[in-house]
Amino acid sequence: MDSYTISVLSNIGLFSFLAISAWILLIAGEISFGQQAYFALGAYGAGIATAVWQWPFALGLGFGIVLGAGIGALVAWPAMRLTGVHFAIATLAFAEFLRSGLNIFRYRREVGGYLTGPDGANGFRDIRWAYEAGVEPLGYLILIGGCLLSVIALVACLARGRGMALLRIVGEDPILAAMQGISVARVRIGAAALAGGVAGFGGGLYAHMATYVEPAQFGVMPGVHALAYGLIGGLGTVFGPILGVLVDIGALESLRVFSGYRMIVFGGLVALVLIVRPRGLLDEAALRRGLAWLRR
Amino acid sequence: MAAALEISGLTRRFGGVTALAGVDLSLLPGEVLGLIGPNGSGKTSLFNVLSGHYAPDAGAVRLDGRDIAGWAPRRIARAGVTRSFQNLRLLKRLSLYENLRAATHSAASGRELFWQSRAAKRRERSQLMDLLALFGLEDKADDAPGALTLVEMRQLEIARLLAARPRLVLLDEPAAGMTPAETARISRIIAEHVLPGRSVIVIEHKMPLITALCRRIAVLQAGVKIADGPARAVLDDPLVRQSYFGSRPC
Ligand SMILES: Nc1ncnc2c1ncn2[C@@H]1O[C@H](COP(=O)(O)OP(=O)(O)OP(=O)(O)O)[C@@H](O)[C@H]1O
Ligand SMILES: [Mg+2]
Numbered sequence: 001m002d003s004y005t006i007s008v009l010s011n012i013g014l015f016s017f018l019a020i021s022a023w024i025l026l027i028a029g030e031i032s033f034g035q036q037a038y039f040a041l042g043a044y045g046a047g048i049a050t051a052v053w054q055w056p057f058a059l060g061l062g063f064g065i066v067l068g069a070g071i072g073a074l075v076a077w078p079a080m081r082l083t084g085v086h087f088a089i090a091t092l093a094f095a096e097f098l099r100s101g102l103n104i105f106r107y108r109r110e111v112g113g114y115l116t117g118p119d120g121a122n123g124f125r126d127i128r129w130a131y132e133a134g135v136e137p138l139g140y141l142i143l144i145g146g147c148l149l150s151v152i153a154l155v156a157c158l159a160r161g162r163g164m165a166l167l168r169i170v171g172e173d174p175i176l177a178a179m180q181g182i183s184v185a186r187v188r189i190g191a192a193a194l195a196g197g198v199a200g201f202g203g204g205l206y207a208h209m210a211t212y213v214e215p216a217q218f219g220v221m222p223g224v225h226a227l228a229y230g231l232i233g234g235l236g237t238v239f240g241p242i243l244g245v246l247v248d249i250g251a252l253e254s255l256r257v258f259s260g261y262r263m264i265v266f267g268g269l270v271a272l273v274l275i276v277r278p279r280g281l282l283d284e285a286a287l288r289r290g291l292a293w294l295r296r
Numbered sequence: 297m298a299a300a301l302e303i304s305g306l307t308r309r310f311g312g313v314t315a316l317a318g319v320d321l322s323l324l325p326g327e328v329l330g331l332i333g334p335n336g337s338g339k340t341s342l343f344n345v346l347s348g349h350y351a352p353d354a355g356a357v358r359l360d361g362r363d364i365a366g367w368a369p370r371r372i373a374r375a376g377v378t379r380s381f382q383n384l385r386l387l388k389r390l391s392l393y394e395n396l397r398a399a400t401h402s403a404a405s406g407r408e409l410f411w412q413s414r415a416a417k418r419r420e421r422s423q424l425m426d427l428l429a430l431f432g433l434e435d436k437a438d439d440a441p442g443a444l445t446l447v448e449m450r451q452l453e454i455a456r457l458l459a460a461r462p463r464l465v466l467l468d469e470p471a472a473g474m475t476p477a478e479t480a481r482i483s484r485i486i487a488e489h490v491l492p493g494r495s496v497i498v499i500e501h502k503m504p505l506i507t508a509l510c511r512r513i514a515v516l517q518a519g520v521k522i523a524d525g526p527a528r529a530v531l532d533d534p535l536v537r538q539s540y541f542g543s544r545p546c
Binding site: 157158162166181182279285288 | 347348349368369370373378379385387388389390391397398399401403404408409410412417438439440460
């Protein structure tokens, strides 16, 4: 595989984490423009853990996940009272708040004679685990793919158990959910923690691939795109958001025909899909038909 | 016998409107009460307060001795109170099967969020499919409720209510929008499957359903209970006839 293909596929994989994160909240009936915040938390958290604290890579990634999930739950607690547009604005506000926070966040320590760690707006250099361990780009792509599979497996478990059903019930009618004895607050906080953890996972992987992260990378655009991926790909299955990423990054960004027109084509595509299939290409009806077919 | 439900002085205002003005009502275990009254008399508001959707401004609601007034809907549901809705409240994006299953989640363990064993899933499926089969809906288990007729939707709501295994059932106009034949059918279904072993309050404007199911009737008017007693006596009460049926005794 040539390095261009590897880098496109790696981007698709990493963006899938962010897209699945936003998709989980969409299922729970909440629109978030701010999942990049948890991606950033994962990137910084995992980066600090391996580069500054010299933790093993897996522990560092785990720290990024826990950080994303924990802060996700913490933010969800007050934000839960908000719905619709108000919730969406709150997520955006938190993401921008975090980004400005990272702009002044300095945490540099001497490691092996060099100063390492986040340096405010100058970013965070030398997150070198993959480089020092001699992991080639192809190897890292396989690692990203494996991690993505583990997230898909987790969602599959939730779908097999009661988790996804709870998210969908609360997402469609929280009042009815409460009258069925379901704790809407707990489901929403759980969804936010799960979404934050998934984004944090992707962020940690991203930081170790890029070796350099800076606050400016976690602006509004990736958050808006992540949300759009679930919306066009569909809310029926976890493959919806991944399909969305494939369409945007796999086709529009990477094929030369669209160069320069990507945003226009993508915007038009989102509008078109939302008119024709309001719940995305692989929507709940598609899921129901699929399940009925499997049972036959 | 101790009452299953004892409501006293229940009051709820919406701005200038007093939907419930100090309502007293009690229900014995296994008793079926018909609740009637003109439009806007506070019947649905009573259910909304009983199910925790709205907190009362004053008064007490004792369920098996505990005062549940002002409890959150989730807690009241877990205490064994389940209701149906005047305007139907179904999950349109989920299958019929998942609509029923919605009533079973709160009783499950946290571990089941992530995993249900094959045996547990099979047991759950056979129970819920039996319930769907009671209403002849088993062939549509994987469809969305949007494809159902009105009667089937009401049946699905009743099936969901049964899936929650409630002790107190609140039915809000289960025959709304139905023809006389459909009303007779839903009334038979309620008599057969909902009433046995449960305390039930039924709101309905269709008198055939009320008289078929309830030996006792209470009447609300402008948030006040104006009659409560044996069905025949209440329906013959001149005050009730005047307020509800608009016919003056002559
Ligand atoms: N959420 C609310 N906000 C404001 N007013 C309300 C609300 N709910 C009920 N009301 C008012 O309370 C009064 C009682 O309404 P309720 O729905 O309980 O009547 P009802 O007896 O169920 O009538 P119907 O037979 O038409 O269903 C009405 O005047 C209604 O407008
Ligand atoms: Mg009503």
